[in-house]
Amino acid sequence: IMADNGDDDSQYRMKEGDYVVLKRGDIFKAAQIVAKKKVIFEKQWFFLDNAVGHLYNSTFEIHSGQLQLKKTSDTGGSADSKEAAGVDNRNIVDDGKSQKLTRDDIEMLKEKGLKGQEIIQQLIDNSSTFKDKTEYAQDKYIKKKKKKYENSVTLLKPSCRILAMMYHGREPGKICHLRYDTLAQMLTLANIHAGSKVVVFETCAGLVLGAVMERMGGFGSVVQMYPGGGPVRAGVDSFGFPAHFHHTLHEFPLCRVNALLNGTLEAAGKDPGNSRAVQRNSVWRPELLTLRARSQRSQRRGRRRDEQEKKQRLDERRKKLSAAAAVLEGRNADGLVIASRFHPCPVLMGLLPLLAPSRPFVVYSQYKEPLVECYSKLKEQGGTVNLQLTNTWLRHYQVLPNRTHPVLLMSGGGGYLLSGTTVASGPSKPGQSKPCFSNCRTCDSAV
Amino acid sequence: IMADNGDDDSQYRMKEGDYVVLKRGDIFKAAQIVAKKKVIFEKQWFFLDNAVGHLYNSTFEIHSGQLQLKKTSDTGGSADSKEAAGVDNRNIVDDGKSQKLTRDDIEMLKEKGLKGQEIIQQLIDNSSTFKDKTEYAQDKYIKKKKKKYENSVTLLKPSCRILAMMYHGREPGKICHLRYDTLAQMLTLANIHAGSKVVVFETCAGLVLGAVMERMGGFGSVVQMYPGGGPVRAGVDSFGFPAHFHHTLHEFPLCRVNALLNGTLEAAGKDPGNSRAVQRNSVWRPELLTLRARSQRSQRRGRRRDEQEKKQRLDERRKKLSAAAAVLEGRNADGLVIASRFHPCPVLMGLLPLLAPSRPFVVYSQYKEPLVECYSKLKEQGGTVNLQLTNTWLRHYQVLPNRTHPVLLMSGGGGYLLSGTTVASGPSKPGQSKPCFSNCRTCDSAV
């Protein structure tokens, strides 16, 4: 399969340093290909070294901690081994004798070198009750056995789709329970596209920021607003963006927004607000660090934490701050995306003035009530139209001959969105009351 | 079809005075068979006289305002005339020439005595674009034509199923937007069954009360709690219950509940609270009145509104009141069902003391927030377990060869339910704080 007619495949092959996503069934995990670095996935550890040079989407078997390319024929859906399900299990008598293979038999199969899926198929073939189990029970059986015997893993090229599904499945708490279909809505509702200037405030581990950056493809600019001590965006690394994408990314502390809007940012200089904020808000520590950042840091570590280094960092931060301020101070951003654990109402009210008129914004919250408050506040304040409070309802289907039905388990809640469009406020006819305070600033200053 | 082997069919045949439900497609309307009484249904008027003696579920054509039994062969679903839908309408050119039948043609068909459905079939057969329309468009076309040409009506025996669907479709505002599947949940969650003693408070035109009575089948007792001047239960008439069902039905004014619970009901005597309530709460007027009640009233109407009659009515009311009080004062009701336009929280708190311990209750509200308040209050107060705040999500499917899919339009919201079970409060171990105030009364008095 690797032999082909000399096309440019280099971008489709895995290299050292690449970010990949490990996949087994519905389980995903982000990783980076680093020589001789162990990864742990589904309670198995192994090295990714052997993946280098292979194509993305390849499936490997794990043997003694090393990846070994799998023959294509066995790559397949998890539903393959399902036989016609009994739908009813009325014939099943649970006498504990349904499995004809003994533990010793299974050990023998393993020693013979049978792959996980082959062993599972053997177990199914030797189960006298499998065929009579209801489909639900068959599923459970296969899942249980897979967990025990499966040892293949597919390496995927990361994308917003895959990472959003990964976070939702593995660590929904880290992304404020933002479901992938809700994230999909946000990206369209905010009209995220190349060449625009987008303000992002998120506490979703960088997933939302990465999703926005992916859709912008390195064109335009993104400003990440951050609370506390510094921006958190470990998830962005997992996207594996090319270096130039990061040049379009700016960061700006929330606690300086008022200063920016009041034109007192320069005066604030030494930044007392920032350090105060550091103390007040708990700082989120990135869980994943890029390889480069890590090695730089370890160099720095030692004892040499002298004044000069401190000053250097402060200078760097000030430079970053004024670069971000330059992007924001025109108050002509093209889109605003908010998805955080903070109360969405003050966040939205605080950041809306950064938008140009006739630009979309979208706010995510895990809960409906705070967005109802946002909605009422916006209605009262004016300066926005096209307000809509929504959530989506996502359903997966199993499509198999004679066994088609909605999937038996579904995600409970994907969160809520409030979206709308900014407008400039003009002279309103008497009798048509639509008061407008805060956004007047936006339109005046944007002239 | 009416000729059969002398079985006892009398209960399956329509009689004068019977309550029936008129049905055309998804449209229902409740009516009573009264000689020479005109009914209006879907903008057509006609007499039901000819239905007498026919079986329930018969379909009739309307001819010159009279029902005429339809031959069975044409009774059928509305989907019958659908041909294989184009799914895509890419071939349709709207040139206004798609219908080959002229208006004169249609008039001729009518004069020939063709029935509505036959005319519609003719229109479909003569439409050059029908087959290429998307299914959605075919539906719309048929519905439009049906509204114009259909003139058949089916007469159904009323039931909770049919009346709940009727109210939801026709006048959801009158039943607080209680959807039929939500009503179905209420009846099971409250364990409504023959022989029990059930307290009902509803402002759903009597639908909920009737549903409870149907499930009790004339065994046990029901107390309808009512606000304002008197109980509203026009919808109960539509169920067409036998007379003895009504002997199990009592009524009690909400504004006397405290007096009942405090044991001061007798003392309150002249009932000042009641008349005050009449003024404060707007009185709901029953839209449908039973024939009997109406004729009695018309006799009474005239000028003779003298003292004696007033006293008689007062006596009657007092008798009713003490009968209902006798049922309630043991505080050992078996079930509590609330579905009203009132704030559910004070209603539930006020009526819960009427229940025996270990008995279910269920409260409906169109809105979630008031039930969240109820939930918190109950948790804080104790005396209940098994609390659950739920709603249901109902989906209809079109099942047709090669055209199976969820129905394109669905009901938005069916309302919310809070359900639970009362418990007695006993000695709780120290350290296990579960305060209990109001329901202590329940258990004490029930000993």
Place this chain on the structure above:
Amino acid sequence: MSFAEYSESIAEGDVAIIYLSHDSMMPVKVQRGAQTQTRYGVIRHSQDLIGHKYGSKVSCSKGWVHVLHPTPELWTVSLPHRTQILYTTDISMITMMLELKPGSIVCESGTGSGSLSHAIIRSIAPTGHLHTVEFHQQRALKVQEEFMEHRVGNMVTVRNQDVCKDGFGVSGVADAAFLDIPSPWDAVGHAKSALKKQGGRVCSFSPCIEQVQRTCAAFTDHGFSELCTIEILLQVHDVRTVSLPVPDFGPNSDLNRDQKRDQNQTQNQNQSSPGAVTIKTTTVPREIPGHTGFLTFATKPRT
């Protein structure tokens, strides 16, 4: 105690429901001298249950539990599963759409673990009757035993046979029929002949859409009308109090922020800690049942 009639107090031989928590209840057969272990400690039937009122609190060594009167709904969430069972959400819809009420004669197959059966009997008692057919012999025996224990045995007949081959064992008597079997289309004819000649209602429960398609075709072939396929899903809302932090927009906005906080406070929110507001909200569990089955209803016309 009976599953179709309330009693005030717990008597020997009753089946009571021990309520531990919302998702943990256990049915207990009350027997003089018997004991039941719970995670809160032991319950001694003679002292703690017999003669006490239903709804009472029983103190155990490590806490307390409530003893509830059995209902079909409590049974459904506490019964021993011998098969996949129907839950109250579907059961409610089946009961209403089949127009069950006291006096109804109902046919059911398969009986399974008896979850629906108990709900049917409750609704048709005291004058109705359930004819339930179960293919699996042990299960038929077990559920028959439960009906006796639950004191509803007189209102139900359990038959151990194959409904697709042998039908319901009755003819022309039923007001309603219910099918929960792998190939309902094979039993539609039997359902038809079990129903009264004047007509009746029928329901088929199937998880797969292909089953629904074949069943609908069979209903149509057998002259049933008013075909209607629905799906109903329960959504449970957990009431929660959550704290949402309020971000700091910097020193110059103190006035602004205070105003905001004031407004927040008037709107059902209490400041639990500086820079955070507390709201009352509801959440849906992370994973919920996304499908139980399709319910297809139909009306048998007069024959």
Place this chain on the structure above:
Amino acid sequence: MSFAEYSESIAEGDVAIIYLSHDSMMPVKVQRGAQTQTRYGVIRHSQDLIGHKYGSKVSCSKGWVHVLHPTPELWTVSLPHRTQILYTTDISMITMMLELKPGSIVCESGTGSGSLSHAIIRSIAPTGHLHTVEFHQQRALKVQEEFMEHRVGNMVTVRNQDVCKDGFGVSGVADAAFLDIPSPWDAVGHAKSALKKQGGRVCSFSPCIEQVQRTCAAFTDHGFSELCTIEILLQVHDVRTVSLPVPDFGPNSDLNRDQKRDQNQTQNQNQSSPGAVTIKTTTVPREIPGHTGFLTFATKPRT
């Protein structure tokens, strides 16, 4: 103005969206000297639009409207329907699951009214390209004209042909393909050959489950993997303030009732009239779209 790039001000030749209300917007082609009638009165393009900023308020004789910069999402709710169209909820999911981003090469059929096409172009601009195939000639011409007017014509090629017979007109170039046609299974092979040999993503949209079944079979036959069929529905919540009356339980409970009212008031509720509390809540419209279609996604493996 372009549908793929924001401008600050309205210029002649632009297409602007006149916002009347949430469910009433109209696209207007801005032309010097032209006028547009709305229910609030006339809009004179030269005075009211040209040179004004997007987002401005325009005062008319009977009220005012806002003029918005076009976006694919506003276009979707205001475009002239020539067919059933895809809406933003499905479009969002399609865009993410097909992994569209700047530079992607995409194939689409049928173009229909162009609702999805505009969203695709926005997402793949400025370096990607859309190859869209429409069977119906007038529609193909009309949508081509719209792409030019919307200044995205350089990023899209419209072909008027039958995708089931003639394919997409390109081979081995696409990153993603989308099918919204009556018999998608007939076009799966064409989608496969249009996609890059290194692989790509494909999506098929169908209203009926039988179409999904045949399409899934075709995907499997053609060696596609990661098959995934989903349905996504939008739920809109209308924010409302409602007043709930508080019932009167009689004279003896005055103390009681007052306490309750106090609590109510502290809980986000204001007494609007004696005996009633006002709450803020949301409601769902009485009838909502219950089904648009099933979305089936698959991955084309390397060939």
